[in-house]
Amino acid sequence: MTPPGVTRASYGAGEHYAHDLVRQEAEALGAIAQVDAAGNLYLTLPGRNRSLPRIVMGSHLDTVPHGGNYDGAAGVVAGIAVMADLVEQGAVPSRDLVVMAIRAEEAAWFPLSYPGSQAALGLLHPTALQARRSDTGKTLAEHMELAGFDPEAVRRGTTLINARDIAAFVEVHIEQGPRLLALDAPIAIVSAIAGGFRYVDARCFGAYAHSGAEPRFSRRDSVLGFTDLVQGLETEWDLLERDGLEATITFGRVESDRTQHGGSRVLGELGFTLDVRSEEQAVLDHLHQRIHTLQADIAAKRNVRFEMGQKSVWSPARMDAGVIQRLEASAAQLQMQPHRMPSGAGHDAAAFAAAGIPGAMVFVRNEHGSHNPHESMRPEDLDQAIHLLVNFVTSFDER
Structure with missing residues (x-):
């Protein structure tokens, strides 16, 4: 702990601990865990037809120095909660559901945009491995190696996933501004990432x-x-x-x-x-x-x-119109009316969109902004996002 707030450095002890924790929770639900060469974690709940392109959801578990409880982590927790809901119902999705815990999203540690996601997709430029972490001075490659991962495989573009195997990527994230508060709305669907x-x-x-x-x-x-x-x-x-x-x-x-x-x-x-x-x-x-x-x-x-x-x-990233429509149709079934809004902050979903993967984001209302110890997301708001995603997953092939 490093009060005030929460500090989980990219490729640091806190991020490792968080990855281990969500892995344990998902494996207890019957999920299959895999880790790629960069340390990204994939938690797979098998579907009825495992040959179909997968639904992937997730976010990151690192924080800025002295950040809050919810930036990034809420999206991973939401994915695990979707799994738990499906398991409790005895519902097997039509295709694999994968929850990702992505490494190194916060540029406060390495001066890079989405290196964890880029590595997951085989798109991290080799020179990025020489970027140095702001507090230790060690390179990204050195931190990967110290954690037991394989920067040389990352350099070669080795991956566990690829674009053609993903039907949709959805990232739940707290809103980092005040728009949902002003609208008195619990969730929104993101139309674009700045x-x-x-x-x-x-x-x-x-x-x-x-x-x-x-x-x-x-x-x-x-x-x-x-x-x-x-x-x-x-x-x-x-x-x-x-x-x-x-x-x-x-x-x-x-x-x-x-x-x-x-x-x-x-x-x-x-x-x-x-x-x-x-x-x-x-x-x-x-x-x-x-x-x-x-x-x-x-x-x-x-x-x-x-x-x-x-x-x-x-680069700016447009969210996929088809995935947005599916999310809105699921929301309508649940009598939700989420607004559409852009995201001024960057997110891993932008890297997936740049790779040509259909994707979208769901924002959850959050008070006091983000990147500070005072992030304040209401559990009942996150619960709405979770119910939305459960419906999205279970009705995916009906639309």
Whole structure:
């Protein structure tokens, strides 16, 4: 335990413990457990016709540092609960039901998008194995090997599943924003997952100077240059919303060198992170171009210089219309009326969609946001998602 909250590092002791725990619960229900070369866990409840493409559901079990109880884990628990419900009813699904516990979804540990899912699908680029974990400095490959897995098999693209063997992938996840709270709704069906780009080591360079002696005409103030960038992107955000387009723009960290800054100095260097997201690739492309244009204009006006550093990118993912329709039909049978909404945060379901696997997500209402110790999902809301998935599985071949 690492109070406050919950910390289960990717390929760390807490994630291993969580995998062992859900494995024990599923095996007690009669599920067959398998682990792939990257450590992803597959818990299979055999169906009547095991040759049919499988229904896969699940999520991740790692957390951000000092996160909450439900981000990721709720989706794995929901899958196990679906199994338990089917076993209790004596109902055998028409095809195999697989619950996945996926490794390493949280980019707080490795600067990668969905490495566990990518490895599961044989799509993890070999260079990703050299990414280093933020706290240990060890590479992804080293952490896999230390845990008893096989990074060389991952490098070769060895898998236990492939796209043609999956009829549908469904991920249950807490909503990480306030929309369901505002709607007073327990669940929603996700229509798309935002893509985005991120700079984690951007800098604005000016020149240090005496606060009283340096006149305005000769100042090269990195704070003012950075502020102009913030204001310029805020204006762009206003214009997008005016046109009915959604995006998020976040400056997550702003910092200066404490040995250099002071109350009587013009700040000569400032570091920051920038995270931009949208479900529309055209919006992302537009904002990326505007960032460069704004920086050029600010550099000329303020006599400062921007260096953005390495850029990480992930693509938007549309959820499958057919799977969404099946979920909505199941909801109607249960007299549920879930809303459709996009996800601004990334999820493993995006990696499955990118691989051409029909998939969708179910959001569960959650108070106090996510990635913090105060996540607050109501059990009765998760129960609605579980009932929805039981109906989805048992009626899959009827539609």
